[in-house]
Amino acid sequence: MNIVITGATSGIGEQVARDYILAGHRVYVCGRNQEKLAALTALELKPQQVTALAFDVSDVKACEQYLSPLQDIDLVILSAGVCEYIDDAQHYDPSLVQRVFAANFFGMVNCAAALLPQMRANTTIAFIDSMSRLLPFTRAQAYGASKAATYYFAQSLGVDLHPKGIRVVTVSPGFVKTPMTDANDFAMPMRITVEQASASLRKQLEKGKQTIYFPRVFGWILRVMHKLPTAVQxxxxxxxxxx
Ligand SMILES: NC(=O)c1ccc[n+]([C@@H]2O[C@H](COP(=O)([O-])OP(=O)(O)OC[C@H]3O[C@@H](n4cnc5c(N)ncnc54)[C@H](OP(=O)(O)O)[C@@H]3O)[C@@H](O)[C@H]2O)c1
Structure with missing residues (x-):
């Protein structure tokens, strides 16, 4: 397969990129960290198997410049994202919310806009949101909202792209041990490794799932909570x- 992965320089995206590269796929790895990108290209098993694309996903022109030339793409995984929490809900800085949306929501909007025109039937584009979109978690106003927006955007795109045979998938991770969650100062139940996350993501993509959750038990628990009356949530x- 020809695969594009954003956020390939760290965490979930990096592990998924490594696993697909080592399985022999042609992978376009995207991120801003040049050293990490070089380390991924060094993994290639055959010449020109891995291409590094260094750009900022919040820069619409850069997304267009780097992604629109790509042809014959079978799978896109949009993983690039950031997490910032709001510590004082009464005095928050709107620029924090804008920063989070710029990377998490508009980053995915920009990448998808540059790739979709070249995508054909039987291809897949996966948007990584988060289980945080399922419950109004404390301090997660910016992060959770960006992921809820991503989920809606992706699901709605899926409706309109269905007749063209382009499969839109949403991926909602629970807690995965990455530099992003290493920064958290609270308990993270059922946290899994990036290796487990990558294995689950790849397996569920292979099975053709349209909405992916991992770890799966945590996904069930949060989806049950999401169905409770709002007052209970x-x-x-x-x-x-x-x-
Ligand atoms: N870890 C979890 O428990 C968890 C749970 C739910 C959802 N998620 C979601 O899963 C995705 C991956 O998270 P992670 O934990 O793997 O995070 P991570 O280890 O912090 O990696 C984030 C990645 O996003 C890239 N990135 C961030 N901002 C970017 C920008 N403006 N332009 C280009 N690349 C950018 C980073 O690349 P550079 O540094 O090279 O720019 C890095 O490769 C995120 O969307 C996150 O919200 C994670």
Missing amino acids: LAIARRMKDS
């Missing part, structure tokens, strides 16, 4: 905040 979220 808010009570649970307030309790988590106080614990």
Whole structure:
């Protein structure tokens, strides 16, 4: 397969990129960290198997410049993202919310816009959101909103791209041990490794799943919570905040 992966320089995206490269696929690895990109290209098993594309996903022109020339793409995984929390809900800085949306939501919008025109039937584009979109978690106003927006955008794109045979997939991870979650100062139940996350993601993509959750038990728990009455969800979220 010809595969494009954003956020390939760290965490989930990096592990998925490594696994696809070592399985012999042609992979375009995207990120800003040049050293990490070089380390990925060094993994290639055959000449020109791995191409490094260094650009900022929040820069619409750069996304167009680097991604629109790519042809015959079978699979796109949009993983690039950031996490910033709001510490004081009464005095938050709107620029924090804009930064998070620039990378998480508009980053994926920009990459998809540059790649979709070349995508043909029987190809797949996967948007990595987060299980945080399922409950109003404390301090996650910016991050959770960016992921809820991504989920809606992707699902809605999927409706309109279905007749063309382009499969749009949403991926909602729970806690995965990466530099992003290493920065968290709270308990992270059922946190899994990047190797486990990559294996689950690749297996579920292979099976043709349209909505992917891992770890799966945590995904079930949060989806059940998401179906509870709003007042109950808010009570649970307030309790988590106080614990
Ligand atoms: N880890 C978790 O528990 C978890 C849970 C739910 C959802 N997620 C989502 O999964 C995705 C990957 O998370 P992760 O934990 O693997 O994070 P990570 O280790 O911090 O990696 C983030 C990646 O995104 C790239 N990135 C960030 N901003 C960028 C920008 N403006 N332009 C280009 N690349 C950018 C980084 O590349 P450079 O540094 O090279 O720019 C890096 O490769 C994110 O979308 C995250 O929200 C993660």
